[in-house]
Amino acid sequence: MARYDPxxxxxxxxxAWEADGTFAATREEGRPKYYVLEMFPYPSGRxxxxxxxxxxxxxxxxxxxxxxxxxxxxxxxxxxxxxxAENAAxxxxxxxxxxxxxxxxxxxxxxxxxxxxxxxxxEFATCDPEYYGQQQAMFIDFLEAGLVYRKNATVNxxxxxxxxxxxxxxxxxxxxxxxxxxxxxxxxxxFFKISDFAEELLEALDGLENWPEKVKLMQRNWIxxxxxxxxxxxxxxxxxxxxxxxxxxxxxxxxxxxxxxxxSPDHPLARALERDTPEVAAFCxxxxxxxxxxxxxxxxxxxxxxxxxKVRHPFDEAWELPVYIANFILMDYGTGAIFGCPAHxxxxxxxxRKYGLPVTDTFVALEGGAPVGDVAFVPPKTEKVRWLKxxxxxEVATGEExxxxxxxxxxxxxxxxxxxxxxxxxxxxxxxxxxxxPIPVVHCDACGVVPEKKENLPVELPYDVSFDxxxxxxxxxxxxxxxxxxxxxxxxxRETDTMDTFVDSSWYFARFTAPHAATPTDMAEAxxxxxVDQYIGGIEHAILHxxxxxxxxxxxxxxxxxxxxxxxxxxxxFTQGMVTHEIYMTRDDKGRPVYHLPEDVEGGKLKATGEPVxxxxxxxxxxxxxxVVDPVSIIESYGADTARWFMLSDSPPERDVEWTAAGAxxxxxxxxxxxxxxxxxxxxMESGGGIAAYESEGEGAATDGGDTLDLRRAxxxxxxxxxxxxxxxxxxxxxxxxxxxxxxxxxxxxxLAARREAAMVMAQLMAPMTPHLAEEIWAMLGGEGLIANxxxxxxxxxxxxxxxxxxxxQINGKRRSELKVAKDxxxxxxxxxxxxxxxxxxALAGGAPKKLIVVPGRIVNVVI
RNA sequence: GCCCGCGUGGUGGAAUUGGUAGACACAGGGGACUUAAAAUCCCUAGGCGAACGCCGUGCCGGUUCGAGUCCGGCCGCGGGCACCA
Numbered sequence: 001m002a003r004y005d006p007x008x009x010x011x012x013x014x015x016a017w018e019a020d021g022t023f024a025a026t027r028e029e030g031r032p033k034y035y036v037l038e039m040f041p042y043p044s045g046r047x048x049x050x051x052x053x054x055x056x057x058x059x060x061x062x063x064x065x066x067x068x069x070x071x072x073x074x075x076x077x078x079x080x081x082x083x084x085a086e087n088a089a090x091x092x093x094x095x096x097x098x099x100x101x102x103x104x105x106x107x108x109x110x111x112x113x114x115x116x117x118x119x120x121x122x123e124f125a126t127c128d129p130e131y132y133g134q135q136q137a138m139f140i141d142f143l144e145a146g147l148v149y150r151k152n153a154t155v156n157x158x159x160x161x162x163x164x165x166x167x168x169x170x171x172x173x174x175x176x177x178x179x180x181x182x183x184x185x186x187x188x189x190x191f192f193k194i195s196d197f198a199e200e201l202l203e204a205l206d207g208l209e210n211w212p213e214k215v216k217l218m219q220r221n222w223i224x225x226x227x228x229x230x231x232x233x234x235x236x237x238x239x240x241x242x243x244x245x246x247x248x249x250x251x252x253x254x255x256x257x258x259x260x261x262x263x264s265p266d267h268p269l270a271r272a273l274e275r276d277t278p279e280v281a282a283f284c285x286x287x288x289x290x291x292x293x294x295x296x297x298x299x300x301x302x303x304x305x306x307x308x309x310k311v312r313h314p315f316d317e318a319w320e321l322p323v324y325i326a327n328f329i330l331m332d333y334g335t336g337a338i339f340g341c342p343a344h345x346x347x348x349x350x351x352x353r354k355y356g357l358p359v360t361d362t363f364v365a366l367e368g369g370a371p372v373g374d375v376a377f378v379p380p381k382t383e384k385v386r387w388l389k390x391x392x393x394x395e396v397a398t399g400e401e402x403x404x405x406x407x408x409x410x411x412x413x414x415x416x417x418x419x420x421x422x423x424x425x426x427x428x429x430x431x432x433x434x435x436x437x438p439i440p441v442v443h444c445d446a447c448g449v450v451p452e453k454k455e456n457l458p459v460e461l462p463y464d465v466s467f468d469x470x471x472x473x474x475x476x477x478x479x480x481x482x483x484x485x486x487x488x489x490x491x492x493x494r495e496t497d498t499m500d501t502f503v504d505s506s507w508y509f510a511r512f513t514a515p516h517a518a519t520p521t522d523m524a525e526a527x528x529x530x531x532v533d534q535y536i537g538g539i540e541h542a543i544l545h546x547x548x549x550x551x552x553x554x555x556x557x558x559x560x561x562x563x564x565x566x567x568x569x570x571x572x573x574f575t576q577g578m579v580t581h582e583i584y585m586t587r588d589d590k591g592r593p594v595y596h597l598p599e600d601v602e603g604g605k606l607k608a609t610g611e612p613v614x615x616x617x618x619x620x621x622x623x624x625x626x627x628v629v630d631p632v633s634i635i636e637s638y639g640a641d642t643a644r645w646f647m648l649s650d651s652p653p654e655r656d657v658e659w660t661a662a663g664a665x666x667x668x669x670x671x672x673x674x675x676x677x678x679x680x681x682x683x684x685m686e687s688g689g690g691i692a693a694y695e696s697e698g699e700g701a702a703t704d705g706g707d708t709l710d711l712r713r714a715x716x717x718x719x720x721x722x723x724x725x726x727x728x729x730x731x732x733x734x735x736x737x738x739x740x741x742x743x744x745x746x747x748x749x750x751x752l753a754a755r756r757e758a759a760m761v762m763a764q765l766m767a768p769m770t771p772h773l774a775e776e777i778w779a780m781l782g783g784e785g786l787i788a789n790x791x792x793x794x795x796x797x798x799x800x801x802x803x804x805x806x807x808x809x810q811i812n813g814k815r816r817s818e819l820k821v822a823k824d825x826x827x828x829x830x831x832x833x834x835x836x837x838x839x840x841x842x843a844l845a846g847g848a849p850k851k852l853i854v855v856p857g858r859i860v861n862v863v864i
Numbered sequence: 865g866c867c868c869g870c871g872u873g874g875u876g877g878a879a880u881u882g883g884u885a886g887a888c889a890c891a892g893g894g895g896a897c898u899u900a901a902a903a904u905c906c907c908u909a910g911g912c913g914a915a916c917g918c919c920g921u922g923c924c925g926g927u928u929c930g931a932g933u934c935c936g937g938c939c940g941c942g943g944g945c946a947c948c949a
């Protein structure tokens with residue numbers, strides 16, 4: 001008997017799809033469309049299992065929707081700009097462009113054998129001048145629409161390498177290459193005005209019904225709408241030009257518990273003091289040695305510097321509070337100054353204890369309210385508390401009520417103003433790097449900042465650059481910078497900043513609808529294909545990428561590049577989990593960990609030396625931990641269908657999946673079994689004289705003891721369950737149902753025609769997951785045309801109906817017995833049967849039940 | 865530190881969304897076939913107990929006739945924190 005041989009089957013069917021043009025996305029007015037998109041990959045050079053999982057999920061949806069009659073758009077491209085290309089050029093020589101395009105070629109070659117139903121004719125890379133030229137055109141439109149501006153912002157500066165560092169390049173406050181302490185530095189940078197859309201981006205989240213709640217919640221918190229009080233503390237003998245400190249607070253109700261004023265080291269007052277006081281300058285310099293990330297600020301040890309200045313409390317002229325410069329206060333949020341209320345904020349409390357500042361309780365818990373010790377009392381704002389220092393509300397009130405009353409009181413007494421603020425900051429898009437989309441503007445001495453003329457786009461990156469020196473090669477390029485002013489023609493300088501790579505990925509979904517249009521989008525195409533019906537990607541993009549894309553869709557709509565309906569570009573979002581693997585580790589002579597590839601380990605020992613390895617629990621596959629499995633070698637040994645099947649089985653798509661060699665082996669065995677079952681049916685047909693002879697055999701179903709009917713019932717139940725699984729992103733349950741049906745089919749004694757039909761339908765149900773094997777079985781059993789073009793099977797409702805159900809009988813909530821009854825048996829009939837049940841009679845011991853709960857078709861509970 | 869998730873047998877997980885916990889599979893044990901092995905097929909299988917049983921979904925508590933599912937607190941792990949993509 002022949003064997004299941006994916007290495008022979010898979011290329012054959014891929015060629016057949018190619019020849020048929022099965023996956024070309026065609027715009028057919030009048031036919032419903034479906035746009036499936038997986039977040040496009042960064043071309044690192046090797047695909048990994050995470051890609052296999054991500055793209056397989058998208059492929060299941062794409063193939064399924066196609067079978068359901070939709071015109072499907074399922075494209076692929078490359079998020080090709082970014083730091084790794086420059087790092088590679090610095091570390092190994094070569095050019096970012098060559099490195100990137102080489103990687104794209106490699107990854108495409110690794111991806112094609114997966115048999116994904118992708119329309120490869122739409123492929124592009126964000127580093128293609130054709131793509132980024134259109135991005136530049138849009139940037140100019142955004143600029144003219146007032147959506148872009150310049151302002152100063154802080155960056156991480158490496159004083160040795162003389163270069164700007166990304167947050168991930170700052171390790172424990174030091175530059176990753178130079179090891180030098182990082183400084184904060186101000187640069188003039190380009191910004192998108194995303195904050196103008198804060199309210200709109202927040203409110204529109206409610207309309208995203210098919211987005212995970214957790215993602216919407218994360219975005220809500222990120223946008224961070226708050227209602228608070230903006231007020232001033234009068235400064236006592238402040239330096240020249242400073243008579244007050246403006247603060248913004250969301251807890252004005254705790255004003256009577258104020259203990260100190262904290263200002264950012266970048267606050268104008270701190271800057272002024274810095275000029276005259278060396279101690280202040282030293283402290284601020286120390287603060288500025290921290291990185292710029294919020295995480296670093298928040299986790300660093302809280303430090304303050306007492307400026308010696310005092311402010312007056314607005315409610316009491318005689319009450320003076322000290323002014324501290326504190327390292328954890330952000331100049332970017334609010335006013336860059338806070339008042340500290342230690343009793344009701346843990347950070348303020350830690351600070352107060354450290355510097356011996358007073359801690360005043362303004363409210364306590366209703367019951368057993370004790371004064372604050374080492375833990376601040378921070379109940380939910382909706383909880384009622386007892387106020388010790390209320391100044392405009394009842395003794396017992398919630399935080400919310402108190403805040404409202406405090407704002408009203410302060411406004412009436414001229415102490416401050418109630419304001420709404422957003423945490424969301426404008427999107428800084430400037431990068432001082434080479435490998436990104438050049439910002440298409442020119443700096444002219446006479447005209448200022450002038451956008452490049454659209455006919456001169458793309459402003460292309462020069463190829464002749466070197467990476468032997470740190471910093472941006474565009475800055476030191478001999479000729480590229482020099483140009484003529486687009487307005488007056490005088491000699492001028494090009495902008496050398498390039499765009500954040502998030503810009504590239506904020507509109508690629510729109511570009512896929514017309515990847516080679518001479519404008520950023522083609523409205524007729526966008527009108528047909530938008531929105532993305534199903535977007536699939538990692539949860540790590542829950543905030544930035546998705547929020548930026550939502551902003552871009554709005555900006556593109558305002559500038560005429562997208563239709564109104566694409567304001568929210570992604571109708572449905574699914575966030576898939578990671579692929580994890582155990583980590584194998586030994587230690588070097590200094591006790592430092594040394595990691596080993598799974599392929600070098602066998603039976604807990606290194607293959608080469610026999611040295612035992614420590615097994616570290618599973619984590620996301622990463623090169624540095626070497627817990628990676630190469631999809632290419634998996635495909636070589638088992639075939640793409642096995643890799644796909646395994647990635648879909650067992651773990652729910654939104655959760656992490658652990659790659660195990662045993663699991664892959666099991667998936668392969670199962671596909672072999674399915675193939676053999678089909679082969680067996682073929683052999684029976686051949687020995688019995690061909691398919692035609694069996695066409696009418698199913699009619700005799702009643703004569704075979706019900707086997708044929710049983711098989712058909714199981715089949716239609718499977719059609720129903722598998723379809724539901726795919727529709728609801730429960731691919732693992734679809735796979736489990738297919739396993740179960742395989743067991744039924746393998747044992748079935750049904751008529752041959754019924755078994756043939758069952759095998760063919762099973763192949764159809766498997767086709768979105770294991771498309772090559774499905775085509776092979778379909779062809780073996782005499783199916784017409786490609787299974788990829790066959791319509792999705794429909795479950796016959798008549799075969800799904802079950803006339804009897806088994807009702808579990810619980811006694812006091814524990815299952816004690818069961819009852820087989822007609823499905824629609826009335827409640828009182830069920831009750832009679834329950835009371836006649838042996839176990840119930842025994843438990844009642846002659847008494848009557850306290851309560852009898854009958855949930856029709858589900859369960860019975862007898863309470864005694 | 866802040867925001868958001870997740871936690872079920874030896875393992876991955878299922879559970880009609882408040883209704884029989886452990887579907888389906890992996891690993892294990894037993895058997896068939898084979899000179900033998902591989903491959904394949906069949907049976908078994910949460911823990912404890914000899915059995916009618918008792919315990920059991922990270923931990924503690926609550927709501928309910930009934931909780932893996934809802935609520936409160938804790939522990940552990942993961943994602944994000946604005947220049948990684």
